[in-house]
Amino acid sequence: MNIHCQNDRRYNEIPIEWTELDIFSPPISSSIKIYHGVNETLPLHVWVASVNTTDSSLSVNIVAADDEDKRETLSQISQQYGALIAINGGYFRVKQDPTSHVGLLMEDHKIISSPIRSLIYNDKRYFTARGALGVSTKGTVDVAWVTENNDSLFEWEEPVTNLKGKPHKPLNISEAIPWVMEDALQAGPVLIAGGKIHVTVNEEVFFHSTIPNIHPRTAAGITEDGRLILMVVDGRQMRSRGVYLDELALMMHGLGCIEAINLDGGGSSAMVVDGVLLNRPSGGTTQREVMSAITVSRRE
Numbered sequence: 001m002n003i004h005c006q007n008d009r010r011y012n013e014i015p016i017e018w019t020e021l022d023i024f025s026p027p028i029s030s031s032i033k034i035y036h037g038v039n040e041t042l043p044l045h046v047w048v049a050s051v052n053t054t055d056s057s058l059s060v061n062i063v064a065a066d067d068e069d070k071r072e073t074l075s076q077i078s079q080q081y082g083a084l085i086a087i088n089g090g091y092f093r094v095k096q097d098p099t100s101h102v103g104l105l106m107e108d109h110k111i112i113s114s115p116i117r118s119l120i121y122n123d124k125r126y127f128t129a130r131g132a133l134g135v136s137t138k139g140t141v142d143v144a145w146v147t148e149n150n151d152s153l154f155e156w157e158e159p160v161t162n163l164k165g166k167p168h169k170p171l172n173i174s175e176a177i178p179w180v181m182e183d184a185l186q187a188g189p190v191l192i193a194g195g196k197i198h199v200t201v202n203e204e205v206f207f208h209s210t211i212p213n214i215h216p217r218t219a220a221g222i223t224e225d226g227r228l229i230l231m232v233v234d235g236r237q238m239r240s241r242g243v244y245l246d247e248l249a250l251m252m253h254g255l256g257c258i259e260a261i262n263l264d265g266g267g268s269s270a271m272v273v274d275g276v277l278l279n280r281p282s283g284g285t286t287q288r289e290v291m292s293a294i295t296v297s298r299r300e
Contacts, residue, residue: 005241031055062183071289089292103186126167131188134181143259155179159203191249192260221260
């Protein structure tokens with residue numbers, strides 16, 4: 001049984017002492033850097049992969065588990081795709097067999113699961129466009145608020161203005177713009193947009209969930225110079241408490257992200273690098289099987 005850290009204070013700044021890890025043998029290139037971060041006060045243990053997406057020898061992909069129950073461990077996914085880096089992706093229904101994705105999941109232009117378009121809370125229907133991460137055919141990565149219409153994806157330049165008890169009216173697709181991606185997954189909420197911290201819990205209708213609370217976390221973001229930042233924060237253990245969503249946003253912003261999104265967390269949060277599990281999911285070494293993952297591989 002894991003003993004959880006009891007520190008539930010919210011922090012407005014989270015200093016991290018970073019150490020670059022020498023994992024790859026032989027070294028890949030300066031295009032990928034792996035870091036382990038520690039904060040002894042909260043306490044926290046954090047792992048970050050920084051990937052130069054302009055390096056044409058590397059490929060960023062979103063992949064879906066394809067075994068019978070539609071879920072696999074990150075180590076299995078990493079081995080299957082020859083991934084240099086793999087982190088868990090979007091939400092999925094843990095108690096369903098075979099499982100299904102919560103919101104958008106698209107691999108190689110094929111939509112496996114459609115975006116969430118509305119949710120019902122306290123007998124009110126909330127129309128929304130939840131946060132998504134996409135990879136274009138050119139290899140660029142984007143974070144956006146996304147919905148679907150007639151099997152095509154659209155992004156909203158601003159989040160839908162939902163508030164608890166005050167749902168937004170049905171969306172007018174003419175106000176959105178096409179979002180053309182090769183791979184994509186939906187999770188959320190968005191943490192950073194336009195270079196500023198903007199945690200859209202209400203807009204994406206997460207106010208009824210425990211997701212904003214302290215948890216182990218996985219996040220992905222993009223810096224202005226085209227680096228993909230992949231972060232995993234351990235939690236639910238004495239050596240690492242996990243973080244609130246706004247603390248996660250602070251950490252991603254501190255690494256230079258101009259866009260960032262929260263991914264599935266809790267027991268799903270894991271990072272496998274060169275076949276090795278770096279973190280301790282919920283305090284142990286057992287990996288939860290997940291339905292989707294973000295991978296970085298050598299381009300064939």
